[in-house]
Amino acid sequence: MGEKGQDRRARYRLVYALLAAALLGAALLNVGVGSVSIPVGRIVGILLGRVDDPTQAGILWKIRLPRALMAALLGGGLSLSGFLLQTFFGNPIVGPFVLGISSGAKLTVALAMIFLLKALGGASSWALIGAAFAGALLATGLILLLSGRLKHMAALLVAGIMVGYICSACTDFAVTFADDADIVNLHGWSQGSFSGMSWENAGVAAALIALAGIAAFMLSKPIAAYQQGEAYAQSVGVNVRAFRVALILLSSVLSATVTAFAGPISFVGVAVPHLVKRALNTSKPLVVIPAVFLGGAVFCMGCDLIARTAFAPTELNISTVTSAFGAPVVIVMLLRQRRGTGA
Amino acid sequence: MTGAYLTARKLSVGYDGAPLIEGIELEIQKGEVVTLIGPNGSGKSTILKTIARQLKALGGSVYVGGDDLHRLSAGALASRMAVVLTERMRPELLTCRDIVSTGRYPYTGRLGILSDADEAKVDAAMAAVRVTDIARRSYDAISDGQRQRVLLARALCQEPEIIVLDEPTSFLDIRHKLELLSLLRGMARREGIAVVLSLHEIDLAQRVSDRIVCVTGEREVVCGTPEAVFSGDTIARLYGIERDAFDPAFGGVELPRVEGAPRVLVLSSGGAGIPVYRRLQREGVPFAAGILPENDVDCHLARRLAAEVIAVEPFAPFPDAAVARAFELVEACERVIDAGVLIGQTNRRVAEVLEAAKRAGKYERVESGEWRVECGVWSVECGVRRMRN
Known part of the structure; x- marks a missing residue:
């Protein structure tokens, strides 16, 4: 038994080491590559406070660092949100985007932008996050109503797609009657992007995502029990009702934060947890949760790098890139699932 | 009665506020195996789920270890009661040992990390149900029989005083059924755990249980020892089957006898006739069995299967009437099968029938x-064919 434990631990260490290395590499690339290229030595220098070139330092501090940090934070948060939803529904194919939760948050954020801009001339991060949270909860509630007690994977997906369409339709409706300036603003945002992130944004996002992330990690124990189904979780002493509420709230906070800042981002929440679980060869939450966060951070930084540089100076939507990498993973999962369980 | 670990008083169970069964009185002692039997949909699972607090009781009360079930905290209940349910677990990328480990949940800390003592208990539970060799295998990749044992190990390492199992033998082949039930029986006896389960196999229920609870869909629960429940027509009434269909001595069920004028006379003794009876039954041939002393096992079965039985008082010379009837049947039947009659002092007149x-x-x-030598199994087919050749 001990031998096996060591095998497993060696594997965990390896995966974590790789993730950490990838995170560092992605961070350096994200900060260094662009229309103005900054070599690694210079990056370290600027971070340590040696400013040789004020332009580069400005680009680094004002544009690239907050953007890279946001990509990492929001990517991690989105993946974690996906993992929590997968636990909740006992279904590996669900995630905040697939279930229409991102679209729900998008709808309320759009409404908040249009009306708050009109009323107050601007909307704070907190107002947008609040709106996104309400939208995420609303969409999740709708999913729960639609799916009822159906545990069937396909039914859940259909419900999610429906909710997504309903929310998008409402968003389009609102946008149609909004003023021109807002539409431009909204259009860019509603496709998902990490551009234009400020340190203020990053601070708010970091605080929320860190809190929700730690809370999710502290739920590792009941999550492990809940992975065996509701009844078995209850039989070992999990307060299932409270636990389910906690899961929904946490996953909603996470996906709402992401959507409020970067718009809806597709497939990260499904693909990353799946890849990380495969790499670790376990779904034990204690091991998986931090790795899912790291994996999401790496994945989104990588995707943002591609979005920014592939067709520079034109920037791609972040969802275009995450879909290109995430959707195939989800398709493979669907095919495997059918073969595996037949359910 | 005192000393019961689990007691139900005037318990009403059902779904969505509609009572399915009312007024259930139940007492389960430690070290005792109590089995719920009854037709499909009669409410066995509903009762078990209510006892395990998976379902809300609609009335009455349940006491576990002296405390009201509904006042116990989730943790306190979990350290007293473990369950094995019918709902199928579909865990992702978890080994059997991971599954068993979750049984330690009530005893581990905030993050659920197992101590060395916990690990040792997991190992012990897996050894007790003999799944140590598959500990590292993925739970998805093992057989149904192994899964049930893994779930039992999970329940065991929860260190419960009572284990509730809902139809644990479904999906299992006969060997795994026997293994699982003898494990439960042994656990109850050795560890003093109370075991309450539901079973479809009434023959197994009869063998494994200290007490049997008959659950009918008609708001009635009958409780008793297997001896009491399996005598008389309780089983027949419970399942709505023919009075004679279930045989408490053999613990099995028989298809209804083939009625009609006997076409075959089977002569046998001491169990030799049984395979011949079954074969004829399958082929739909009405037959007579004789000449059998009342205490012969052949006589016992023949009374259920044969169209006519010539039965005589045991340990006494055969009366003339019986022998005369045997001669008549030899006349009337197309075939007379000698399934192997041991001829001794009291039944030597069978020889006259065979001569006829x-x-x-x-x-x-x-x-x-010969059949056993020929075929390796107790099969009539080979034997009969052999004789015809």
Whole structure:
């Protein structure tokens, strides 16, 4: 038994080491590559406070660092949100985007932008996050109503797609009657992007995502029990009702934060947890949760790098890139699932 | 009654506020195996789920270890009661040992990390149900029988005082059924755990249980020892089957006898006739069995399967009437099968019947000993075919 434990631990260490290395590499690339290229030595220098070139330092501090940090934070948060939803529904194919939760948050954020801009001339991060949270909860509630007690994977997906369409339709409706300036603003945002992130944004996002992330990690124990189904979780002493509420709230906070800042981002929440679980060869939450966060951070930084540089100076939507990498993973999962369980 | 670990008083169970069964009185002692039997949909699972607090009781009360079930905290209940349910677990990328480990949940800390003592208990539970060799295998990749044992190990390492199992033998083949039930029986006896389960196999229920609870869909629960429940027509009434269909001595069920004028007379003793009876039953041939002392096992079965039985008082010379009836049947039947009659002091007149059959050209000898050599199994088919050849 001990031998096996060591095998497993060696594997965990390896995966974590790789993730950490990838995170560092992605961070350096994200900060260094662009229309103005900054070599690694210079990056370290600027971070340590040696400013040789004020332009580069400005680009680094004002544009690239907050953007890279946001990509990492929001990517991690989105993946974690996906993992929590997968636990909740006992279904590996669900995630905040697939279930229409991102679209729900998008709808309320759009409404908040249009009306708050009109009323107050601007909307704070907190107002947008609040709106996104309400939208995420609303969409999740709708999913729960639609799916009822159906545990069937396909039914859940259909419900999610429906909710997504309903929310998008409402968003389009609102946008149609909004003023021109807002539409431009909204259009860019509603496709998902990490551009234009400020340190203020990053601070708010970091605080929320860190809190929700730690809370999710502290739920590792009941999550492990809940992975065996509701009844078995209850039989070992999990307060299932409270636990389910906690899961929904946490996953909603996470996906709402992401959507409020970067718009809806597709497939990260499904693909990353799946890849990380495969790499670790376990779904034990204690091991998986931090790795899912790291994996999401790496994945989104990588995707943002591609979005920014592939067709520079034109920037791609972040969802275009995450879909290109995430959707195939989800398709493979669907095919495997059918073969595996037949359910 | 005192000393019961789990007590239900005037318990009403059902779904969505509609009572399915009311007024259930139940007492389960430690070290005792109590089995719920009854037709599909009668409410066995509903009762078990209510006892395990998976379902809300609609009335009455349940006490576990002296405390009201509904006042116990989730943790306190979990350290007293473990369950094995019918709902199928579909965990992703978890080994059998991971599954078993979750049984330690009530005893681990905030993050659920297992101590060395916990690990040792997991190992012990896996050894007790003999799944140590598959500990590292993925739970998705093992057989149903192994899964049930893994779930039992999970329940065991929860260190419960009572284990509730809902139809644990479904999906299992006969070997795994026997293994699982003897494990439960042994656990109850050795560890003093109370075991309450539901079973479809009434024959197994009869063998494994200290007490049987009959659950009918008609708001009635009958409780008793297997001896009491399996005598009389309780089983027949419970399942709505023919009074004679279930045989408490054999613990099995029989298809209804083939009625009609006997076409075959089977002569046998001491169990030799049984395979021949079953074969004829399958083929739909009405037959007579004789001449059998009342205490012969052949006589016991023949009374359920044969169209006519010539039965006589045991340990006494055969009366003339019985022998005369046997001669009549030799006349009337197409075939007379000698399934192997041991002839001794009291039944030596069977020899006369056999002689008569030989004279009439209807005699067939089926040698039970030979079948085993020939086929390796106790099969009539080979024997009969052999005789015809």
